[in-house]
Amino acid sequence: MLLTSLASDDSNAADIADAVRIDNTVLSRSQLSGASAGVLEDLGGATRVAVLATPTAQTVLAVTGCLLAGVPVVPVPADVGVAERQHMLRDSGAQAWLGERPDDPAGLPHFSARSGSQQPHAVASCDDEDTALIIYTSGTTGPPKGVQLSRRALAADLDALAQAWQWSPDDVLVHGLPMYHVHGLVLGLVGSLRQGNRFVHTGKPTPEAYAAARGTLYFGVPTVWSRVVADPGAAAALRSARMLVSGSAALPVPVFDALVERTGHAPIERYGSTESLITLSTRVDGERRPGWVGVPLQGVQTKLVADDGSPVPHDGESIGRLAVRGPTLFNGYLNRPDATADAFDGDGWYRTGDVAVIDAQGMHRIVGRESVDLIKTGGFRVGAGEIETALLGHPAVAEVAVVGLPDDDLGQRIVAFVVASPAEPAQPGELIDYVAQQLSIHKRPREVRIVDALPRNAMGKVLKKALLT
Structure with a gap:
């Protein structure tokens, strides 16, 4: 049952x-x-x-x-x-x-x-x-x-x-x-009803509501955790919890570090989709590495494939298309046999549409969506997430989204959309140089655009397609 x-x-x-x-x-x-x-x-x-x-x-x-x-x-x-x-x-x-x-x-x-x-x-x-x-x-x-x-x-x-x-x-x-x-x-909800634990929905995921709930297990998206760490009282109230879980979008490393400092908890990060449910997670008894979403859950297999279908090495650096297989996969798209067929290969692997890296210990880092987060620039394959993580380490950057825009010379040029921190003005040239110092030179943005806000959906995911127009 x-x-x-x-x-x-x-x-x-x-x-x-x-x-x-x-x-x-x-x-x-x-x-x-x-x-x-x-x-x-x-x-x-x-x-x-x-x-x-x-x-x-x-x-x-x-x-x-x-x-x-x-x-x-x-x-x-x-x-x-x-x-x-x-x-x-x-x-x-x-x-x-x-x-x-x-x-x-x-x-x-x-x-x-x-x-x-x-x-x-x-x-x-x-x-x-x-x-x-x-x-x-x-x-x-x-x-x-x-x-x-x-x-x-x-x-x-x-x-x-x-x-x-x-x-x-x-x-x-x-x-x-x-x-x-x-x-x-x-x-x-369904998870709580299966496990038999009490379930509390706070209406809105505000820091005040989370602090008042006195739970042992908390779910949030990155914007929720950003607000929690900005509220010292709420963050301190979560010290009595057993575990904090972040998902639905990548958790910025600075927010991860702030959660550790202010709540005493290194958050659990996990990865999945509607079609596959959750397939990867860090474990309560395992390593919780900022920016990485863990290892396959019980019964789940993963693989990375290159553009030509060949396997990509698990070296923690090489980027490949992520495919998953296991008992958590969906039974196809309703009334869409064509889309269902396109989603799977001949061996039953689900093509997630995401690109990732895997290290020798089986830890996964999601680079992002193949369509918007894998940037092919000047002959290099660059993950937008790596650049975003680097930029978030600069005190002038509050939020950032990196995309590849068409470029006659490079194929795609790296463009960063930055929401500036209120505490420090952001200078585009300074941010470009900062990334060049942190990462390989070819990974630096060719352009930084300062914006008031990033387009997001209800789950806090940045709508990058809106930035491509």
């Missing part, structure tokens, strides 16, 4: 009165388990159900009830545009809204998420390969694609993370992230 902590035949499991705290609401394990009955009564036989994935008790009950009842869930972001939402509903074939609904429900019937009148054990039998979630990826070259995640993949990934992080029912997991992505929904 995917949600093992809610298994109705576990007579020895004591009910947890505050299994989930969200949106000023407390839900017990009995209430969560009983949500399956409401789904079976209202939506029994449904093939797919849309959930407006707001951080509310309705979302928690809807997702939990559907997973227990064997009804696939389509999480829909609350802030998505009308056209994109209609695409998700049409493409997924969702038959109803469960929980909250948008102002424009697109003609679908709506049901509130609730505990039904049947006993909680009245749940549907499910096969491990059945689809549990259909999560839509942001469409960079077309409409969003529906990623089909099986119950088997979710269970395998969450169990592998539990092993790497020593995640247990004694933990109190805290985050304030969106509930429609893998980070907030799968790891945060």
